[in-house]
Amino acid sequence: MLQILVLMSEESTNKKTFQERIDNGETIEPKDDMPDRYRQQLIRMMSQHAHSEVVGMLPEGNWITRAPSLRRKMILLSKVQDEAGHGLYLYSATETLGASRKEVINQLLEGKAKYSSIFNYPTLSWADVAVIGWLVDGAAIINQTMLARSSYGPYSRAMVRICKEESFHKKQGYEMVAQMADGTSEQQEMIQDAVDRWWWPTLMMFGPHDEDSPNSEELIKWGVKSKTNDELRQSFVDRHVQEAHTVGLEIPDPDLEYNEETGHWEFGEIDWDEFWNVVKGNGPMNKQRMKARREAHENGEWVREAAEEYARKQKLSKEKAS
Amino acid sequence: MLQILVLMSEESTNKKTFQERIDNGETIEPKDDMPDRYRQQLIRMMSQHAHSEVVGMLPEGNWITRAPSLRRKMILLSKVQDEAGHGLYLYSATETLGASRKEVINQLLEGKAKYSSIFNYPTLSWADVAVIGWLVDGAAIINQTMLARSSYGPYSRAMVRICKEESFHKKQGYEMVAQMADGTSEQQEMIQDAVDRWWWPTLMMFGPHDEDSPNSEELIKWGVKSKTNDELRQSFVDRHVQEAHTVGLEIPDPDLEYNEETGHWEFGEIDWDEFWNVVKGNGPMNKQRMKARREAHENGEWVREAAEEYARKQKLSKEKAS
C-alpha cells in the first residue's frame, strides 16, 4: 500500500515536471519522460494525420489519368506523390512514440483508426482537383501551421516540412481555381459546382464546435494545439471568402455576412448530422476508400513478404561471408 | 484371322454404302452409320467453327462500350449476341457427333483446337467494326452458304440459320462502311485505314491455296465442302472489290486487275508467312484472345459449379417428394 502511494506520488511528480516543461515552451523529444496519456493522444493524432495523407491520395489520384494538360498532369502527380511522402514522415514520427507503422496501418484497415472525413467525398469533376488544392489544403495549412508549434518535437518538425509543401499545393490549387473562374462558361460552371460541393465539408474538417470537442482542452494544455476548432475554422473562413470573391466565385452559404466590428466573416450553421454521419462511416465514399486501401494492402502482401525474405537471405549470406 | 477379314470387309461395305449416300446427295443424320474419319473431320471443323464464333465476340465486343450512337451500340451488341448464339448452335450440332461441349472447349483453352485466325487481329478503331461486318462476315457467308449444303444434317441446318443472320450483319456492316466513306474526311480516313488493315487477313480466312490444303479433297468427296479454298476466295474478291468501288474505297492491292475474259478480279499474292505465323499462334492478338477466354472460363468456374450443384439438389428434393 505504501509502495503504491510512493509510485503514485512519483508519477504525479513527473507529471508536474512535464507540465512545467510544456508551460515553459520546451520541446518534448522521443526519449524524454512523458505521461502515457500524452503519448497515446499523440499516437492517435499523428497516425490519424498519416492515414489522412495516404487516403487523401485517392480522391485526387482519381484524376491523374484524365488531367487535361501535361502541365496539370505533372503538377497533380507531383502533389499526390508529396502526400505519400507526408504519410511517410508522419508514420516515422509516430514510430518515435513506439507505435510501429505496421500496427497503426492495421488499425486503419480494421476500421479502428480514423482519417480526415473530407476524403470520404468523391471527386466528380476536374474542377474538384483545383478546389481540393485551394480549400482542403488551405484548411490543412491553417491546422498544420498551429501544429508546427506543437510541443512534441518530431511532430512539429514534420509539420514545418509538410506545411511548406502544402502552401505550394494551395497556391497551385488557387491558381487553377482562378484560371477556371476566368475561363469558358463551362469551366466557370464546373468550378462553381465544385466549390458548392466542397465548401461545407471543408468547414467540417476543423471538427465539432469547441463545446463538443472533448480532447481540445487537454491538447491545448499539453501544447499540442494552441487554438480551438472554432478559432481555426474562423481563420479559414476569413481567408477563403476573400479569395473566393477575388476570383468571382460564390460561397454557397446564404448566411455569410461580414461583421465590420469584429472584422470576421460570420457564417451559417454546419449540417452536423452530415458531419457525424460521415464520421460514423456513412459518407459517400467511406466504403470505397477503405476498399481501395485494403485491396492495395492485400495485393501488396506478397511483395512485402518477398522484400523481407530477400533481406533476410542477404543478411544471412553476408554473415556467412564474414 | 478369318474373323478379322470379315470385319474389315464389313467396314469397307459400310464405307461404300456411305459414299453412295453422299454421292446421291443424301443428308447424313446423327444416328446414321458414318466412317470414323468423317465423324472426326466434322467434329474438328464444327467445333473450330463454334470456337470462332465465341472468340469472334472479342474483337467487336471491344467497341460496344464506345459505340458513337445508341443505334450503332444496339446493332453491335445485338450482333455480338448473335455470335454467341451461333456458338451455341454449333456446339450443340457438334454434340450430335458425340463430342461434348465441355470437351471441345477444353481443347480450345488448352490450345489444341483452332479458331479462325482473323480474330487474332486487333480492332483499333470504330471503323473496324464496320469493316468486320462487311468483309469478315462477307467472307464467312461465302463459306457458310456452301456449308449450308453440307452432307451432315445438323451442320447444314445450323448453317442455314446462321447464314440468314450473317447476311443481315454484312448488310449492316456495309451500310456503316458506306456511311463513313461518305462522311467527314476523318471518317473517310478511318474507314480506308480499316480496309487497309483487314483486307489481306480476310483473304487469308479461306485458308491455304488448294495445293497446300490437305483436307479439302476429302471434305469435297464427303460432300462437306463443295468448293475449294481458292474458288471461294475468288468469289469473295469479285463481290467485295465491286462493293468497295461502289462506295469509293480503295483495295490495298497494287496487283488488283479485272480480267475481261474470265470476268474475275485477279489479285496479288497473299503474304503466306504472315498467314502461317498467325496460325502458329504468333498473330498480333493470339495470346490476348486466349487469355480473355481462359479468364472468362476460370472466373466462371464457381458459377457453373453452383448451377450444377443446385440442379443436383433440386433433383434430389423432387425425388424425395415423389
Add this chain to the structure above:
Amino acid sequence: MTTQTKTLTKKEALFDYLVRLADDRLILGHRLSEWCGHGPILEEDIALANIALDYIGHAASLYEYAVEIEDEGRHRDDLVYFRNDPEYTNLKITELPKGDFGFTIARQFLFSAFSFYLYQILADADDEQFSGMAAKHLKEVKYHLRHSREWVLRLGDGTEESHQRIQDAFDEIWTYTGALFYQDEIDDLLQDEEIAADTKSFKTDWKNLVSDTLKEATLEVPDFDQYMAEGGRKGLHTEHLGHLLAEMQHLRRSYPDANWE
C-alpha cells in the same frame, strides 16, 4: 444550400422523370454489356447481352420521348454523349462496376424487382405514349426478374463458395437500395398528374419479394433499415461514373460534327 424557388412545370418534370428512368437503364445496360464475351457460360453471354440490349433500347425510347417533349431540336444521342457526370441522374446502384457474376446478379435482381413493380404502375400512366412504352417494356422486365431470381436461387443454394459470394454481394450493395425509392418534387408533381408511380405504394411488396427470394436461396436478408446511401438523382455520383462516361463518350465527342447514326 441554395433554395430552388422557380416553379416546376409539368413539361419540365416529365422531361426529368423520363431522363432519370433512361439514365438508370443506359448506365446499367453499359455495365451489363461489359460482360459480352466474358460470361461464365455461353448462355449467360447471351442472356446478359440480351438484358443490356433491352435496357439500352428502353433508354433510347425514353430519351427520344424526352427530347420530343422538350421540343428544342435535340437528338436523343445528345443526352447520352454530351452530358457530364453531374448532369446524369442515374442512381448510384447502376454505376457500380460489374464486379463478379454474383455482384451482377444481386444488382440485377434488386433492380429488376424494383422495375417490375414500378412498370406495372407506369403501364397505367395517364400519358398514352408513356404508358404504352412502359407496358411494352414491362414484358421484358418480367423476364429480367425471372432470370435474375433464378440465379439468386442457384448461387445462394449452390455451393459453399457461391453462397458466400452472392451473400457478400448483397451485403455490399444493400446500402444503395434505399435510393431506389427516392422521390422529390418531380415525382410529386407527376403523381398529381397520375403519370409517375408512388414508390412508397410498392415498397412493402418489393421488400417481401426480396426477402422471400433471399430466404428461399438460404441467404441472410440484410437489414432494410441500415444506413442508405444517397445521391444519384441530383447528379451526385460515385467516382465510377466519370470513368464510364470517358469510355462511352470519347469517340463521339472526338468528332462532334460527324454523323454516326
Add this chain to the structure above:
Amino acid sequence: MTTQTKTLTKKEALFDYLVRLADDRLILGHRLSEWCGHGPILEEDIALANIALDYIGHAASLYEYAVEIEDEGRHRDDLVYFRNDPEYTNLKITELPKGDFGFTIARQFLFSAFSFYLYQILADADDEQFSGMAAKHLKEVKYHLRHSREWVLRLGDGTEESHQRIQDAFDEIWTYTGALFYQDEIDDLLQDEEIAADTKSFKTDWKNLVSDTLKEATLEVPDFDQYMAEGGRKGLHTEHLGHLLAEMQHLRRSYPDANWE
C-alpha cells in the same frame, strides 16, 4: 502494301523520332501513374509516381522540341490529346495494362535497361538541344534502372510466390522486347546525321545486362530468339491503347477551346 516513295527530310525524321521517344514515355508514364495510391508499400507509391513523373516530363520536353522543329504553331499538348490510336507510335510494351507489381517491375527493368544504353548514345547526339535533353534525362534513367533491377532481385530471390510471379511476368512480356530494337528509314537517316542511336550497337550489352540480372535473381532467362511481336512504331497497337486514350483524352477533347494550362 502501298509503297512509300516520297523522300523523308531530316526535319520530318527528327520530328518522328522525337515523337516516338515521347510516345513511349507518355504511355508508360500513364501506366505507372495508375499505381498512385495503390502501391504495395508507401515507398513504392512514391517511387513509381516519381518514375511516372520523370517519364511524363521527358515526354513533355520531347514533344515540345518536336513541335518547335515542326514549326506549325502546334502545342505539345496537341500531340497528346488530339491524336488517335494509329497516330501514336509508342511500342506495344509500353501500353500493356499495368498488371501486378511483378509485371510492372519486369517491364520497368527491360525498358529502363534499354533506355539506359539508348540515352548514353543520345547524350552525344549531333544536335545540341536534343543531346542536352538526353544527358539530363539519362541521370533519371539510371535511377529507374537501379530501382527496377533491385526489385527484380528481391522478387526473383524472395519467396516462392514472388519468384513465380516475376518469372511469369518476364515470360509473358518477353515477346514484346524485340520491338525495342526496331529501326527503319527514320533511324537510318538520323544515324547518318549522327543524331539517332543505332540500337544494334548495344543489343548485346542489353542482353547481357538482362541475362545477368535474371540469373542473379535465380530466374530463368526466356529465349531471346523466340517469336517477337511487331507493331507500335507504325501505329499498329494492341486493343489496350484505345481504352487508355479514351480515359486520357476525354476531358480535354470535351472542351477543345478551353485553356487548361
